[in-house]
Amino acid sequence: MGPVETIKRISRRVGQLLGVGPGTGPEALRESFQARYHTFKLLVSANTQALEVMAEMEEALRGEIPFGFGFIRSRTARVTAVVYSIIRYMEALAPGRYPGLHDSFEAIRRNIQEALPRVEKHVEGRRVVALGEIDRNDSAECGPKMAHLGELRNRMGLRVPDGFVVTADACRMFMESGDLREEIDRLIQASGADNPSSMLALCEAIEREVLAAEVPDEVAVAIGREYERLAARIGYRPNVGVRSSALGEDEAGSSSAGQYLTLLNVHPEDMLFAYKRVVASLYGAQAMGYRRNRGLDTPPMCVGFLEMVEAWAGGVVYTRDPLSENAEAVLINACWGRPKSVVDGSVLADSFVVDRRTLVQRSRDIAVKRIRMHGGRAGGMVMDRVPADMASQPSLTDQQVTDLTCTSLRIEEQFGYPQDIEFAVNEAGEIAYLQARAVMLTAEPVVQPLPEGTRVVMSGGVRVSGGVGAGLVHHVRTTADILDFEPGGVLVARQSGPDLAPLLPVASAVITELGGVAGHLASVAREFRVPALFGMGNALDSIPESAMVTVDADGRRVLRGVVESLLESEAPGVNLMAGSPVHTALAAVAEHITPLHLLDPEGLTFRPENCTTLHDITRYCHEKAVAEMFSFGRGHKVSRYEAKQLHVEGSPKQFWVVNVQDGFMVEPSDKWVELGQIACQPMLALWRGMNAFPWEGPPAVNGRGFLSVLFEASMNPKLNVAGGSSLAFKNYFMISKEFCSLQSRFGFHFCNVEALVGEYAVENYAGFRFFGGAADPGRRRLRVMLISEVLEEFGFRTSVRQDSLTARVEGRGPEHMLSRLVVLGHVIMHTRQLDMIMRDAAQVQAHKDRLCSQLGELLGEPASLGAHSIDG
Template identity: 30%
Template sequence: MSFRELFLHWTYQAFAPGTLLRNKYNAFKELLRLDDQCLERIADLEEIHYGREQADWARVTWLCEELGTTLRSLIEQLQSMGPTRYMDLLDYFSKINFYVRMAVTVPDAEIVPPFVFPLTDAMQHSRQAGGKALHLAQIAHATDLPLPPGMVISASAFHYFIEANELRPLLDERLRQVRLTDPAELAALADEMQLLIHEAEMPDPIANEIEIAALELGSGGKLLAVRSSAVAEDGEASFAGQYTSKLNVAASDIMEAWKEVVASKYTPRAIAYRIMHGLADSETPMGVLIMPMIEPACAGVVYTRDPEMHANLPVPDREHGALAVFAVEGLGEALVDGSTSPHTALLSRRPSHRLIDKPADFPVPTPTLKRLAEHAMQLEDLFGAPQDVEWAMDGRNRLHILQSRAIQADRTAEAMLHHAPPDLPVLISATPAGASAVAAGRTTIIPQCSDIQDMPRGSVLVTRNLGPALSRVIDRVAAVIALKGSRASHFASVAREFGVPVIVDAAGCLESLENGIIVTVDGITGTVHAGRPDFLPEKPPVMHRQLGAMRRLGMAMPRIAKLNLTDPMADNFAPEFCRSMHDLVRFAHERGVEEMFTLVGRSGRGLSGARKLKSDIPISLYLLNLEDGLFHSAAGKPDVTPDDIRSVPMWALWFGLSCNRVQWPTNLKHVDWNELDRVSAGIINPDSPQLASYAVLSHTYLHMMVRFGYHFSVIDTLCGPEARQNYIKFRFKGGGGRPEQRILRLQFIERVLSRFGFFVTTRGDLLDARHPAEEDSEIQKRLAMLGLLLARTRMMDMGLTRYEQIDETEQAFLQDLEALEKRE
């Protein structure tokens, strides 16, 4: 704070106390507004950290930036209320804010040449090649397996393109708005981002390098395959089927094809998948692989260890499992996009690769099939894990290895081995394709997966095939039943990553299953059962998949949300003991309240001081009258009574709070007992303003914080003749009961408030509600209802133990409210 501001403060204090008081009041109102914003930002970050909201990392960094900016303004308002007392508070803020920014900031993009290089050089540029190209380069270096030649357009070229066109802030602005629960908004934002990519231009020097590489590979008029090779692809997160490949591309069209592949980073399914893996957009730059097209007679996928548990394997193969080859005629796109059911052959994993099962119409000759098995097992040995190998066979029966990546581990398989099949009627028998898990839910029938907009969380989706678009709603489905598809499809790989059971070849599923019925899908046996077994919960679990985001955000959360300052009367309730942004918010709020209750000196000039309210209700409540909040009859009184209250919103709230149908104990003061018990040991007076409830009021305005036991409520309202300016804001948090009891009380409050026109949101044990603009008469009724609600719920969390009690409690409350309204 500048010397000039300090001088003005001292001048007002000496010569114009009324001006100082008005300034303090205005600063306090602004402090309360900023306090709300800070708590909302902290709650938003907690929602992401605990996996209850799936958000892009751009939203995390934006929320942290907004929290820092808002908190700085909050501290400045406190400093303006008491300039000489909080001069070092911003220094502590700057230190904490620095640690938070360091924890959530993604490293700057690496932009280094070469921007285009041969596939065989990818191991020398491993951070620029992307997963797909790097794996192929490792294969070329360590084996003599048949690989097509290729060129890599590096991840640095992607970053160069983004920076040269100044796209990063435009992309992040849209990414931070993404909500996976709003598919229409996600689709619109995705369209905008893809359009940004298509309309931007690659700088000429790099564009020329790309065009030369394409001309070399496409010499003689050869067509090209342009494939994604993003950083993080084919790693811990497979990104299977998330990005676009462009086939049969002429060399002259290479730049447009490159843009198509880059733009596929911003399709709804790719955005959703990346978010659910907790990766930032700039951490997954798009490398691109260019290869000559192969004209395949057939193509497909090899699983060196088939995820399906084959109960009928010959005894010698049961210990080692089976190698599965999936094949379709022509290009392999129909296989991996889940639109068709492939031919499947099983072979022994042992070196002889004995045929276990091969259909008569399998398009690969047996000698070639065994050679393919040898190639695949060689890749498993090279990478040290079972592999998902993409291959093609041309018209001369020559094999080409196109891709190799680790098979995503089925995290649920071992646990589910201990479960017996559900003892329920079987509706459908089909082929397992996803996770070895059992899940139940209500059926949602959507024949075309491209038509999926949204569905209730925990749905069992019944559809025609396993299109890659399904990955966009993987966090919403409990299981998937499909008419066509295979465990070799991209979506099946994604489903195994997320532990979602999938069955395919479910003949008649679209006709025989009704919409909205409860079924159980057994991903081990491939069966669909009627009903839900006892061992499965009724409420679907929340998918905690944002491992990257939660791990990284977890480093910052102690500096953001942990509350260390709990006792405003303790010696350590001071700036130097603030360890988090939440601490700073708490400190500023408590000291702001303290400043308001010490507005007036002994002379009493300017505004009346804080008065204790004497009433029949055992609540320690202090009133601060700012402008016509009390009748003239209160003048000169050390304490006031309800009859002295002139404030319209305060009187309406008190009308409900003092309802005669509420029985109040006569020997117990309602203060913040949690804080009092923690520190007082009987020394602190329960009537202390720091532990009491308070109300700042004028004729039409009320800001009131009510401390009942172990929870607090905040009401902020304007109730005047201008209907469009009126509102009620209500916040409720905490309690002394167990967490599940506090949640039950919150659900009751949410139900009541929603019934009376409030817009309600809950996060953990924090409830926020707002009533929109109404005539003052309606606002008064809602405040009276709110007062009764406060009285009725003050100890409710100690009595609620089961959900069914909410109905009974609501009916009793409505009866009380009806009696209250008859008093009017």
């Protein structure tokens, strides 16, 4: 069964839960809401994961991180799987409504598969593999760390300790034996682990489970058999180093160094226990925290067993300075004894800097090395004092420095990117290579000095796209502001919303008060190489409209005027991997993953069949998923007798409440519910806005307005206000603790609010739909324009079509979202019947000023701040 058929089969089952039709009872409605709510949250989480992987791929293409073929395969597999999940969740939310997504996904997936570099097929299902049988193409079976050592030993002929690898398949067999995986999953789900202490307790509990588990006989026998083969090859029974080699570890672009366990000088009798200790390190606090923050799954742990070699000296080589991407130098740090002392920083180390081109030492710094690490006779590692005559002597000879440099540059050429190489030197001066992985370049951008007298308007924020740009500031607060943007301007906005993306090709720079590296707009900014600073709080207040500024994204600062020296010094960064086979391969794959073409949700081209990249699919599904959640309340009609009438201090109101999930503090025994019994914060925020100021009553209507109402009422059958007992024509709230859907009808106009407000900002949204009225179309349109302008002042994105308005705000913290629901409640109550007196733009402005003034008083923030306030 192919992926498309699988999606359809799963979606039909979930659709049975979600497809509750009009007129169903409250229990079915609750089940429907819970399933839909859960699916929506999964989709949002998957969307975030997909964008993070895309951001990594873009960073690699720009040369900001080194990478290898393993990086391409792992990131491609992950983003494809996550987007597959997004489509599955989308189909579950709206069964059968977006069939074109399946075809587009399949076409994109085929293109990606054709672009992926071909790899040699290897035997699958092995439990243990000798190091002499593998190379870097075996990363998926043996983990990158051991696969890279196999490459050094078998493809390059370098001196590497002999040994073997316990594979990913062996780890899976171990984890699935005796219900170990199920028990670990249970511990994780039961823990929560939302603070360091609970995380540490969880990790200790999991480690106990792993160490108590039995290694399956097939794996244990294979380890023992391969050790005997190792002993036969080298002529004695060695102690071994037991090293982690998790899938994804030591790949270029990975920061997993130091997360997992390495055990040195392990006696053969202790190999199985050492194996379990290394596997258990998958669940160390650092490793679990990293995966949780990155949304990564727990990988299988491959484990290498290597002959322990004598280490008279040892250390680490960086084929490029990790603190300076442009330095044409090789760095070597070394000490007496095992290189672990250099790796963990436990001793002072000698430092040698060698020119990459001439192999001449640029500098050397010989430390006083008073202690060293070596293997103990009974196993394990011990520290002792360095003899006095050796303490101040270089731990490497000049010839060893040269040999290390030459070989390390060969290793870099073999892999195609800068390397971090661990080595050991025996007493005879022979060099053994113990590890080779990508250098994690952490250099900050070069910040240019400012000319004397330069004024900094604002600084800080997050550099999401580097460079320098200058132009006139253009504030974008509303949809109309987007239309007025002049090419070459500096775009300053509150949110980094995708609706701004069409402006990027003509913008000189972008500044937003909110947003981060993983957003759609950040991706497009990098694609067009537009300097961009996000997270610049209060930028709209601090950077004046129409001012001429220079945006120095590398220095994270905004400067008054045009700073010519910065613009003249602006030059593209050096991409160390450009032109290499691995960079060309990633570019070919990324062409079908990272570009974003679907920019305008209101455009005719915003359709599933026009998705040509995985980024297009994530953009389309996110937009439609919010729309599907917004339609939930409007798609379910509930009888009045299945709802509770709202009472406030004993007084009945013309609102009914349907509790779909934990929306009441206590389930009422009567046919009504008191406001004080409501646990739904979004509903309470709406109610606060609706009742904070008393409604002044119907406005005084002139003769023309009155005749307009009579004419519309007589000619438009949809304006009939008579009706039965169905709540479809009444005012009702559908609620859970974090969710609220309000359906209301006031006279001749209708409105719908739907909101989800919880702990996680990325999941939060509030949508509003308003349409109808009793007056003629012109007056009704003036009213929705009034509502649109008020909502845009408070940060909503709005769309107006004739007398219909939709508005949305999303992705903010709970305090901000609840304040915006207060705004909606106030607007709903205080725009009633205003269409009857709407005559011109001046009247719209007068009512807008009044509403904004009241809201400013209610929220404690003027509208000009409300549009872009920052969550605390």
